Amino acid sequence: MIEDWLERKEVCICAGSGGVGKTTASAAIALGMAARGKKVAVLTIDPARRLANALGLPELGNEERRVDVDVPGELWAMMLDAKRTFDELIEWHAPDERTRDAVLSNRIYQELSGAVAGSQEYMAMEKLHELNQEGRYDLLVLDTPPTRNALDFLEAPRRLSEFIDSRSLQLLTAPGRLGLKVLGRGTSVAFSVMKRATGIDLLQDLAEFFRSFGDMTEGFRQRAGRVNELLADRSTAFVLVTSPRREAIDEGVYFHRRLKDMGLPFAGVIANRVQVAGGRANRRELDDLLGAGLGAEVYDSYARSRALAARDRANLDEMRRRLRRTPMIEVPHLQDDVHDIAGLRRMDEYLFG
């Protein structure tokens, strides 16, 4: 089924909130497509160590590595290092060494690029764009960072380019008060109030930070635009990975609507770790078979798993009803945690049907 979703697609973006098995699903999709002859790269951020080991990724590294697995196609994987990607981007955009060094050694840059949330999201999109431009793979699968709001990452390029956008930069770095005059008295007053709220030192440091970016801001802005074009392109497919829990339904419906509003190509929903249970057992038969005590325990255990299965069923029916014709794939709760190639292969039969 996934194969149909990804027909003629070059990029598959797996989104969803944390803890739903997004990294695992991304890896299983990538492995499955490689097993069907494609050259695939999966980009992931900080997966659990055993999955990384299974994929043959030793540590953080910004290079794709070939995963040692016997498939007709090729499976490559990389773990994103947000800070290093950011540094590489600066090196790429900087017109000369002096500008590059000024930014990389700037105190504010060092604090913000490494420590603070938001840069990971942007860098994931950035790397995706870069690999897509290079065109070395049939398919790229992106495991998006675990944000609580599954769509935060879509805003990242715009937010970052606005941050270093020339308009706010000019305001802060224009010689004298000329820049402020151009933008009108309201801004000038706001600027002086801001000095009171933040202190003049911080504003001067910020001004220097923006100045260090120099002519690069336009490059960043264009780049953000191209990332957004890639997201909206017909060769891109968004896949929502979700759990069959009640709170996931609202999230799924919201995600679907937002993507449609933004004109982004939504392929379908993967409901992961769905509880499945068979029919109804006969209490007396279990007692006869196993003895009264053990029979009762088995009956109770079965009844509980059936109740959980009924809950998942009802939740998924509700989601299906609200998403109407959106395709949905269900992956049952597998016995063990999936954390190796064998586990990924077990998911294959459900994902690819």
Next chain:
Amino acid sequence: MDKRLVVVAGKGGVGKTTVAAALGLLAARRGRRTVLCEVAAQERLAGLFGVSDVGHGEVELAPGLFSVSVQPEQAMREWLRHQLRSGALAGLLGGSRLFGYLTAAAPGVSELVTMGKVWDLAQLERRTGGSVFDLAIVDAPATGHGLALMSAPRTYANIARVGPIARQASLIDAFLRDRSATGVAAVALPEEMPVNETVDLERRLDEELGMEVDQVVVNAVLPDRFGADEARRLRADGHRGSDAAQAAVRAALAEHDRARGQREQLERLHAAVSAPVATLPYLFEPEPGRAELEQLADRLEEIL
């Protein structure tokens, strides 16, 4: 439970909100006026407690237990009002384009003001003049973003160096690292990846922030239903019944195997973390509510 602020952290999907709520119920039972802080537009507590919409203000979930949904924009306005000591100036700045660009886009600003609001809720003298709580419990975002939230004050203290932002950020950072004031509860599941992430969280809190995990809470631990002898009997006799009976036995054995796998992970966790480890039972209730939260609070009461 004797701190002023407790941060509930852990991997996504492990049940942080549930554990935060149970901790809140326990604190309130012990007579501490407690506020649960939801961040990043989660707003799940009201649903859990069956209370109508949480909204922006303080909502009473249970006697002595309140919730606040922390909105960065609103927290920013409150901060400006306090900083400028003038609602009019704060409005002017908050409404300006220049300021809007900088704050909406600068990485970490929303984390900083969110943490500022949480800090304020934990103070005996509220800066914003709101009601005073004995304890604030924050339901933090998943590990990476949770760490970003806790490190934002330090990052901005370093960026600003001097001036009002540096002062404020350093104050919050010091409060977070003061072990008598702030505690961290790390929530985990007895599974491979959540255990790894919990171990990692403890290490990173220590290395990056100089903070410690005070208590690990392992959520959704399956009951130890069948002993080894019983499991053997199930495997021996299970295939003799009807199809339905066989399916039931298979399901029971699957639960048994899962419970055994959980125990292995629990042992691994015990060995790998320095904080004490508490366990909470798996809730078989399809949609847990107030009654189940009270059960979890009962269990926590025995431990904490």
